[in-house]
Amino acid sequence: xxxxxxxxxxxxxxxxxxxxxxxxxxxxxxxxxxxxxxxxxxxxxxxxxxxxxxxxxxxxxxxxxxxxxxxxxxxxxxxxxxxxxxxxxxxxxxxxxxxxxxxxxxxxxxxxxxxxxxxxxxxxxxxxxxxxxxxxxxxxxxxxxxxxxxxxxxxxxxxxxxxxxxxxxxxxxxxxxxxxxxxxxxxxxxxxxxxxxxxxxxxxxxxxxxxxxxxxxxxxxxxxxxxxxxxxxxxxxxxxxxxxxxxxxxxxxxxxxxxxxxxxxxxxxxxxxxxxxxxxxxxxxxxxxxxxxxxxxxxxxxxxxxxxxxxxxxxxxxxxxxxxxxxxxxxxxxxxx
Ligand code: NAP
Numbered sequence: 053x054x055x056x057x058x059x060x061x062x063x064x065x066x067x068x069x070x071x072x073x074x075x076x077x078x079x080x081x082x083x084x085x086x087x088x089x090x091x092x093x094x095x096x097x098x099x100x101x102x103x104x105x106x107x108x109x110x111x112x113x114x115x116x117x118x119x120x121x122x123x124x125x126x127x128x129x130x131x132x133x134x135x136x137x138x139x140x141x142x143x144x145x146x147x148x149x150x151x152x153x154x155x156x157x158x159x160x161x162x163x164x165x166x167x168x169x170x171x172x173x174x175x176x177x178x179x180x181x182x183x184x185x186x187x188x189x190x191x192x193x194x195x196x197x198x199x200x201x202x203x204x205x206x207x208x209x210x211x212x213x214x215x216x217x218x219x220x221x222x223x224x225x226x227x228x229x230x231x232x233x234x235x236x237x238x239x240x241x242x243x244x245x246x247x248x249x250x251x252x253x254x255x256x257x258x259x260x261x262x263x264x265x266x267x268x269x270x271x272x273x274x275x276x277x278x279x280x281x282x283x284x285x286x287x288x289x290x291x292x293x294x295x296x297x298x299x300x301x302x303x304x305x306x307x308x309x310x311x312x313x314x315x316x317x318x319x320x321x322x323x324x325x326x327x328x329x330x331x332x333x334x335x336x337x338x339x340x341x342x343x344x345x346x347x348x349x350x351x352x353x354x355x356x357x358x359x360x361x362x363x364x365x366x367x368x369x370x371x372x373x374x375x376x377x378x379x380x381x382x383x384x385x386x387x388x389x
Contacts, residue, residue, distance in 0.1 A: 055082030059106050061091035065121030079336045082114040117339045128153045135160045135168045140339040144172040145223050147352025154353040170309045170346040173227040178327035180298040185232050193291025199271040200285040201225050204279040214256040217275040218362045221357040235266040240362040241371040282316030292338035318387035350383035
C-alpha cells in the first residue's frame with residue numbers, strides 16, 4: 053500500500069480523495085490539505101491526516117505520493133516541492149497558466165534526472181479515446197487527414213470568462229491531438245459563430261478552434277459551454293480510407309414506443325468517472341514500482357504553449373503560430389506515446 057496525500061478538496065480533488073479511499077487498489081488516503089476546514093472535517097478520525105500547509109503534507113512521512121488538485125495557479129510551486137521531496141505526483145491540468153513557469157518544472161525534473169510527475173490528461177485512460185487511438189494506430193482510417201472534436205458543457209459558473217474555454221478546457225483536445233498523432237501543433241485560429249443567448253454579457257460562446265499539426269492534419273474543435281442538455285465530448289478522425297468516431301460512453305440505447313434514446317452525462321465528472329479511476333490506478337501501480345508514466349510535464353508544457361497562442365488568436369482574430377520546440381531527452385517521445 054502506498055500512502056497518498058491530496059492537495060485541494062474541491063470539485064475534482066474531493067472526488068479523487070474518495071476514489072483513493074475506496075476504489076484504487078494499492079492506495080491508502082493518508083493525508084489531505086485544503087484551506088477550507090469544512091472540506092477536511094469529514095476526514096477527522098478516519099486515519100487520514102488533515103494539513104493546513106501543502107508543503108507539510110508533501111514532506112510528511114505518511115505521504116509516499118501526492119495528488120495535486122488545487123487551483124491551477126498553485127501547481128508549479130506545489131510540483132517543485134514534490135520534486136524536491138522526491139515524491140511521485142499526479143497533477144491535474146494545467147501544468148501552469150504561463151508556459152514559461154511550466155518550463156521551471158521541466159528543468160527541475162531534468163536536473164533530478166528522472167520523471168516524478170504525471171499530468172492529469174485522463175482522456176489517455178478513457179476507454180473510448182483509447183479505442184480511437186488504437187484504431188488509428190492499426191491503420192483503420194489510412195492516413196489521418198482531419199479531426200472533428202466537440203467539447204460541450206451544459207452551463208458554466210458565473211466567474212467563467214471567454215478565455216477559459218481556451219486556456220483551460222481546450223488542453224484536453226490539445227493533448228489528444230499530440231498523443232494520437234505523435235506530432236506537434238504548429239498553428240491555431242479561433243472563429244466564432246453567433247453568440248448563444250444563454251451566454252453572460254461579454255462571454256463569447258460557442259467558439260471554433262482550428263489547430264494545424266506539423267504534417268498538415270487540420271483539427272476542428274467546437275468549444276460550447278451553454279449547450280444546456282448535458283456534457284458531451286466527441287472526436288472523429290477522418291482519414292484517407294475511412295473514419296472512426298468515439299462511442300459516446302453513455303450506456304444503453306433504448307428503443308421504445310417509436311423512439312430511440314440514450315442518456316447524456318450531466319457533467320465531466322460523470323462522463324469521465326471511470327477514466328479518473330483508471331488514471332489513478334495506473335499512477336498508484338507505477339508509484340508502487342518506483343516509476344512514473346503517462347502524460348508528462350513536457351505534455352503539460354506543450355498544452356500550455358498551444359493554449360497561450362490560442363488565446364492570442366482569439367484576442368487578435370488572427371491565426372497564430374505555435375512553437376513548442378524539441379523535448380529534452382528525458383521526454384524522448386515528445387507528444388507520442
Ligand atoms: P475547485 O473546486 O476550486 O477546488 C480547488 C480546491 O483547492 C478548493 O477547495 C480550494 O480551496 C483548494 N485550495 C486553495 N488553495 C490551496 C492550497 N494552497 N493547497 C491546497 N488546496 C488549496 O477547483 P477544481 O474544479 O476541483 O479544479 C482543481 C484543478 O483541477 C484545476 O487545475 C482544474 O483545471 C483541474 N480540473 C481538471 C479536470 C479534468 O478533467 N482533468 C476537471 C476539473 C478540474 P478554496 O476554495 O478555499 O480556495
